[in-house]
Amino acid sequence: MVHAGVARVILAGELDLQTGPAVREAVRACLAKEATTLCLDLTDVSFCDCAGLTALLRARAAVLGTGVDFVVEGVGVQLARLLRLIGAEGMFVERDTNPGSAQWASGTAGTHRGAPSASPAGLPPRRLA
Known part of the structure; x- marks a missing residue:
């Protein structure tokens, strides 16, 4: 959405080979x-293997x-550990978690235009299970 x-x-x-x-x-x-x-909301991710990480x-x-x-x-404990x-x-x-402020993923693959015009937290979710 x-x-x-x-x-x-x-x-x-x-998150694994089947759900990738x-x-x-x-x-x-x-x-x-x-x-x-x-x-990308990862709150309900219970497990992530190498295929999920990919x-x-x-x-x-x-x-x-x-x-x-x-x-x-x-980002949960298990995924954070895998990333580390x-x-x-x-x-x-x-x-x-403060409304109106955000930290953006860093990287050289793209640019970041700034904060979104609407808070992502208020959007209807698209859930993958």
């Missing part, structure tokens, strides 16, 4: 609707490669 240029994708359950294509498709669908910011990294690259801002919420183990802890910087 895209509202005021902000797309919100909520991932839930396990659903992540790619959800991101592709949001980008096709000309979102200016994509918010899906997340590819999603990030796809979003930033189009010049769309990329925001992440809810591979030296990629800075790849998914979480959005600040």
